[in-house]
Amino acid sequence: MRAFAVFLLKLSLVGAVLFALILVYLDGTIRSTFERKRWSLPAQVYARPLELYSGKRLSQDDLQVEMDVLGYRKVKRVRDSGEYSVYRGDVEIFARGFLFSDGTEPPRRVSFNIDGARVDGLSSVEGSTRSHTDLVRLEPAQIGGIYPRHGEDRLLIRLDQVPPSLLNGLVAVEDQKFYQHFGISLTGIARAFMVNVQQGAMVQGGSTLTQQLIKNYYLTRAKTLIRKATEALMSVLLEFHFSKDEILQAYLNEVYLGQEGPRAIHGFGLASQHYFDRPISEIGIHQQALLIGMVKGPSLYNPRRNPDNARTRRNLVLGVMEQQGVISAEEKAVASAMPLGLKSSTQKSNVYPAFVDLVRRQLRLEYREEDLSTMGLRIFTTLDPVVQQRATESVGRVLSRLDPDEKLQTAMVVSAVDSGEVKAIIGGRQVNYAGFNRALDAVRPVGSLFKPAVYLAALEQPETYSLASPVSDDPFTVDDGNGRDWQPRNFDRKSHGTVLLHGALAQSHNQATARLGMELGLPAVIDVLRRLGVERPLPEVPALLLGSAGLSTVDVTAMYQTIAAGGYRLPLRSIRDVVNSEGQLLSRYPLRYDRAVSVEAMHLLHYAMQEVMREGTGRAAYQVLPQKFSVAGKTGTTNDLRDSWFAGFSGDLLAVTWIGRDDNGPTGLTGSSGALRVWSDFMAAASQRPLAYRVPADVTHEWIDSQSGRLSAEDCEGARLIPFIEGSAPHRKADCAERDRADTLREWFKDLFSW
Numbered sequence: 080m081r082a083f084a085v086f087l088l089k090l091s092l093v094g095a096v097l098f099a100l101i102l103v104y105l106d107g108t109i110r111s112t113f114e115r116k117r118w119s120l121p122a123q124v125y126a127r128p129l130e131l132y133s134g135k136r137l138s139q140d141d142l143q144v145e146m147d148v149l150g151y152r153k154v155k156r157v158r159d160s161g162e163y164s165v166y167r168g169d170v171e172i173f174a175r176g177f178l179f180s181d182g183t184e185p186p187r188r189v190s191f192n193i194d195g196a197r198v199d200g201l202s203s204v205e206g207s208t209r210s211h212t213d214l215v216r217l218e219p220a221q222i223g224g225i226y227p228r229h230g231e232d233r234l235l236i237r238l239d240q241v242p243p244s245l246l247n248g249l250v251a252v253e254d255q256k257f258y259q260h261f262g263i264s265l266t267g268i269a270r271a272f273m274v275n276v277q278q279g280a281m282v283q284g285g286s287t288l289t290q291q292l293i294k295n296y297y298l299t300r301a302k303t304l305i306r307k308a309t310e311a312l313m314s315v316l317l318e319f320h321f322s323k324d325e326i327l328q329a330y331l332n333e334v335y336l337g338q339e340g341p342r343a344i345h346g347f348g349l350a351s352q353h354y355f356d357r358p359i360s361e362i363g364i365h366q367q368a369l370l371i372g373m374v375k376g377p378s379l380y381n382p383r384r385n386p387d388n389a390r391t392r393r394n395l396v397l398g399v400m401e402q403q404g405v406i407s408a409e410e411k412a413v414a415s416a417m418p419l420g421l422k423s424s425t426q427k428s429n430v431y432p433a434f435v436d437l438v439r440r441q442l443r444l445e446y447r448e449e450d451l452s453t454m455g456l457r458i459f460t461t462l463d464p465v466v467q468q469r470a471t472e473s474v475g476r477v478l479s480r481l482d483p484d485e486k487l488q489t490a491m492v493v494s495a496v497d498s499g500e501v502k503a504i505i506g507g508r509q510v511n512y513a514g515f516n517r518a519l520d521a522v523r524p525v526g527s528l529f530k531p532a533v534y535l536a537a538l539e540q541p542e543t544y545s546l547a548s549p550v551s552d553d554p555f556t557v558d559d560g561n562g563r564d565w566q567p568r569n570f571d572r573k574s575h576g577t578v579l580l581h582g583a584l585a586q587s588h589n590q591a592t593a594r595l596g597m598e599l600g601l602p603a604v605i606d607v608l609r610r611l612g613v614e615r616p617l618p619e620v621p622a623l624l625l626g627s628a629g630l631s632t633v634d635v636t637a638m639y640q641t642i643a644a645g646g647y648r649l650p651l652r653s654i655r656d657v658v659n660s661e662g663q664l665l666s667r668y669p670l671r672y673d674r675a676v677s678v679e680a681m682h683l684l685h686y687a688m689q690e691v692m693r694e695g696t697g698r699a700a701y702q703v704l705p706q707k708f709s710v711a712g713k714t715g716t717t718n719d720l721r722d723s724w725f726a727g728f729s730g731d732l733l734a735v736t737w738i739g740r741d742d743n744g745p746t747g748l749t750g751s752s753g754a755l756r757v758w759s760d761f762m763a764a765a766s767q768r769p770l771a772y773r774v775p776a777d778v779t780h781e782w783i784d785s786q787s788g789r790l791s792a793e794d795c796e797g798a799r800l801i802p803f804i805e806g807s808a809p810h811r812k813a814d815c816a817e818r819d820r821a822d823t824l825r826e827w828f829k830d831l832f833s834w
Contacts, residue, residue: 121232122456124435125219126464127655131191131198132214136767138196139165141465148220148464150356150422160186161361168193171204175358177218180459180656180664184216222462223435225451235455236348238328240360244405245347245367246327251403252371252396254288257327261318263287263311289314292330336370337377354382356422364406365414368396382419389419432513433506434462437633437653440519445666455660460653461500466493466765470503471510473761478508481753488741490517490632491757493734498670499640499649502732518632523722523739526626526715527587527750528635531642531684532607533596533624534584538680541807546581546683547788552591560620567593567625570716579788581687581801585695587714589625596624610675612637612648626715635726636735642684643728646676678775679804685711686802689770696751697727700759709770710762714750721745723753730768734758777805784813791815
């Protein structure tokens with residue numbers, strides 16, 4: 080008997096040591112990981128903020144887009160943050176406020192008038208008093224996030240941001256003794272059992288909020304005694320090290336409340352945005368009760384998939400909230416009669432996946448993937464929600480007409496002419512769905528989009544070439560670089576004899592372009608392409624002159640950005656600032672530029688590219704655009720009509736569009752009949768400034784005969800005014816110009832002798 084007692088004592092000592100070791104291990108786990116876990120956040124990606132100031136261009140339609148993206152509610156009378164009203168041209172907005180990297184924009188009411196699509200009379204509103212203000216920045220819309228591989232997303236909130244009724248309701252339903260127990264509650268288990276029997280449904284659970292948090296943070300959902308015992312021990316340890324408020328705040332940010340594709344919705348802050356499109360501070364009691372009810376079963380009580388279940392569960396929660404004195408009987412009655420209050424839009428939170436994809440790729444050049452998905456970085460980008468919306472609408476409108484069978488795909492990139500900021504990206508026909516990003520990854524031959532580089536290489540040699548230089552468009556044959564003959568052909572299968580350089584580009588003559596390129600030499604053309612911003616490998620073969628090399632839509636945009644900016648190389652930017660979770664600036668991406676092409680040569684190219692739009696392959700754009708709205712651009716079509724391209728710009732926006740098939744089959748579309756239509760529809764809706772015609776100091780204008788390229792006169796038939804780099808204009812005169820000169824001399828002599 081004594082031996083057995085000794086054995087039990089030793090066994091107890093071993094058990095105590097093991098228990099102590101387990102306790103030490105669990106305690107270390109709690110202390111070392113709780114802080115990191117509760118502040119582990121994916122990067123949040125924001126659009127550019129809407130800046131309001133007197134004179135800003137802003138139509139009522141554009142304002143509607145901005146408000147919808149931000150989740151503002153349109154009301155007759157503005158009372159609370161997140162609301163706005165529009166009566167005729169008078170607008171009032173209760174801005175929510177936001178912490179920017181350069182300071183805090185406070186919540187405030189502002190009013191202004193939209194007069195002729197411009198902001199006028201911007202004022203701050205305090206009660207019935209209005210005072211002039213120079214600038215108001217609305218908070219930027221969150222357009223996506225960069226999530227860890229497990230897909231968890233959350234939006235951190237503090238206790239002081241949460242309505243007291245939600246906090247008290249959560250405790251009343253999930254853990255009434257939360258502020259009294261020390262992590263576990265035997266009475267809570269018994270109480271939950273009794274309440275559930277009374278209600279006839281699972282209204283309350285037996286686990287404390289602390290236990291639920293431990294389970295979510297550290298443990299599996301396996302229903303075993305060992306797991307439950309571990310959960311209980313860790314709950315006690317957590318309560319020993321951290322306050323009740325810290326635990327409750329961590330719970331509010333951790334609890335799982337739904338799924339959106341691969342993205343897991345965690346925390347009440349993100350759930351409020353996801354289901355109601357409102358910050359947690361702005362939701363009503365009926366919506367608070369719905370979220371509280373979903374804690375028990377986010378799938379079973381999902382208000383979109385199972386609205387009846389969700390409504391029943393919500394009303395049960397409202398009953399408990401009334402019984403526990405959280406809300407009054409009147410508040411319960413009103414909330415029970417309310418609809419679920421879901422946001423009307425069915426758009427997903429990552430509504431701009433192609434743009435966020437570009438942001439992610441640029442960030443990876445400087446940040447580790449782990450930092451992007453866990454440090455709570457805030458990424459402020461260049462995306463313009465209005466421009467993105469107009470691009471989305473144009474793609475939908477035009478492709479539905481061109482291809483009702485939905486066999487075609489598309490891509491589009493829009494940037495600001497003066498800054499290189501990317502304003503919008505379309506990565507495919509289903510613009511709101513993530514997947515293969517055709518704007519970045521579909522590398523296709525660009526066809527005639529390379530031709531401006533050929534003509535620019537010529538115009539950089541003003542001693543030899545000008546816009547009026549004659550170029551042969553007759554057939555010719557040259558070695559293709561592999562010992563075979565290469566003979567370019569025009570799209571219309573016709574030859575046009577001798578044409579002027581500007582007309583060869585405007586009409587996109589292949590034979591004239593290839594001949595000119597071979598005269599210049601392939602290295603000279605490739606050098607221009609490199610300076611314009613083309614970075615992909617380029618084969619030094621004659622077919623390159625007609626766009627046989629493959630580029631993505633964003634590659635083409637980088638090339639045409641330099642053209643649109645007048646010869647300045649402006650790297651495309653999708654990010655403005657990166658700040659940490661405390662709002663401290665980590666990175667800033669300022670405007671950078673270098674002169675890549677002379678302003679004089681680029682001015683001449685702009686003239687020819689405007690001619691493309693007025694008289695050449697892009698003239699169909701003016702079936703949509705106003706006649707006085709100057710734009711420049713170039714069509715592109717590849718062999719067998721497999722790719723339809725257009726790249727063009729106005730005074731404020733550059734847009735590049737592509738239409739093709741994923742299987743590389745023929746589309747039946749040229750650049751003019753396909754991509755140009757999307758581009759024109761978009762520019763008519765989004766661009767606000769035509770291309771300005773600024774003449775450099777070393778450029779002169781001369782009247783030229785359209786056929787011969789010789790000097791002419793304004794009143795001569797077929798004469799046109801063309802820019803020349805000083806000293807490069809032709810010296811020989813056309814017949815009309817010679818006759819005009821002779822007539823002038825006769826008149827001079829006649830006047831002289833009559834005197």
